[in-house]
Amino acid sequence: MQKLASQIEADANQTALGINRVVNANMERAIRTISLERGYDPRLFTLVPFGGAGPMHACELALELGIPRVLVPAHPGILSALGVAIAxxxxxxxxxxxxxxxxxxxxxxxxxxxxxxxxxxxxxxxxxxxxxxxxxxxxxxxxxxxxxxxxxxxxxxxxxxxxxxxxxxxxxxxxxxxxxxxxxxxxxxxxxxxxxxxxxAMEKPQVKRQSAGRPDSSAALIGEAEVVFQQGPLMSPLYQRDDLVCGNQISGPSLVIQMDATTVVPPGWGGAVDPFGNLLLEPE
Structure with missing residues (x-):
């Protein structure tokens, strides 16, 4: 990153943010192709990110597209594999x-x-x-x-x-x-x-509904780190996804870390874990 930054006369953080903006723009264009161009208004839907990197970009994409909420599945990194297995x-x-x-x-x-x-x-x-x-x-x-x-x-x-x-x-x-x-x-x-x-039709697994817990998510807190957002570097709490339970609430800026993915919650966003283990995020 530093080598590329020196070539364009920028610092590493600015370069990384620039790369992130380009990546987001490409994904935004793809989402518009499968929604607006087919007559669907993104504002009426929920964005469901998948893959190891999907939840890193989801909130920023939703904001650009006017999508009101993001639903991060319990295991986004293996969501596609699960779909193939039970399709x-x-x-x-x-x-x-x-x-x-x-x-x-x-x-x-x-x-x-x-x-x-x-x-x-x-x-x-x-x-x-x-x-x-x-x-x-x-x-x-x-x-x-x-x-x-x-x-x-x-x-x-x-x-x-x-x-x-x-x-x-x-x-x-x-x-x-x-x-x-x-x-x-x-x-x-x-x-x-x-x-x-x-x-x-293939047999589908049954997803257990969790009982509601407390809003306090401190039990899942594993530390904090400086994370670079569009607003600049911000100290951000780090949460272990496996320790979050139904009802736990989190606010940005923060990161939710798990084995198969990392979810970025930017400043101005927040959400909670639903009864099925999904993380529902919305602008605050």
């Missing part, structure tokens, strides 16, 4: 059909889906997956006639009284409006691909 098994299947107008017939489309589902069940059974745990979800790629890309909408699994063309059209218009901010109900649409998702 349902999903297989995806597709078939091109090119249907528009009267071609978008319920009986014809259902027949295509039934054939796809039958093939999928045979394949999954051959892999030793239990047939009684398989569930199918149907989707349709739809676009305006002449458009070069599609949006995927859910296909009604059960018969509906409304004409199928109208049901699919309404779902597409809503998806198009949410994604791009406009939609024209007078333009004809066409179905391009049938999509089938076959799910096999």
């Amino acid at each position: 349902d098994i999903v297989t995806d299947h597709s078939r091109t059909v090119m249907l528009r107008g009267t071609d978008l017939d319920r009986a014809r489309v259902d027949e295509e889906f039934q054939g796809m589902e039958g093939d999928a069940r045979v394949q999954m059974a051959a892999e030793g997956l239990p047939a009684d745990k398989m569930t199918a979800r149907r989707f349709l790629d739809v676009r305006y006639v002449g458009q070069s890309f599609e949006l995927t909408v859910e296909y009604p699994n059960r018969p509906v009284r409304t004409e199928l063309t109208k049901v699919i059209g309404d779902a597409f218009y809503k998806a198009h409006l949410r994604r791009f901010g406009y939609a024209d109900r007078n333009e004809p649409v066409e179905g391009v691909n049938l999509r089938l998702k076959m799910d096999v």
Whole structure:
């Protein structure tokens, strides 16, 4: 760090803060891509950081994006691995059909889906997956006639009284409006691909709910250290995450340390441990 700092004629702390700002800007841009550009307002959500470094950046990212709270899982460093271990098994299947107008017939489309589902069940059974745990979800790629890309909408699994063309059209218009901010109900649409998702539910671990404790978190305090924030170097309490219990409260500036991650609580932020061991942080 010192070598880089000397090259840009800055001290080590300023250089480290600059690197941190660049990293945050990159992550902020990625979050905007998967939220605002898809029609979701970040202010209506909670930011859940994961990975060993995620909780180090979470509060600053939330502040920049207007996200009102941060939920740090009990074990953020292994959250992805846990997800892989307990995730349902999903297989995806597709078939091109090119249907528009009267071609978008319920009986014809259902027949295509039934054939796809039958093939999928045979394949999954051959892999030793239990047939009684398989569930199918149907989707349709739809676009305006002449458009070069599609949006995927859910296909009604059960018969509906409304004409199928109208049901699919309404779902597409809503998806198009949410994604791009406009939609024209007078333009004809066409179905391009049938999509089938076959799910096999896997057993999930049961998370025990903790009984509420006292707000005092001094039992988890393991020391203090000078930590460099945007406001400058500040003496900050260090907490051992494993010793924090439900109801314990902490305030920034502070660090919460555990085997798989470090959570940075900047000045002006605070929070408490919830009954499931998550650390909920909000601007104070």
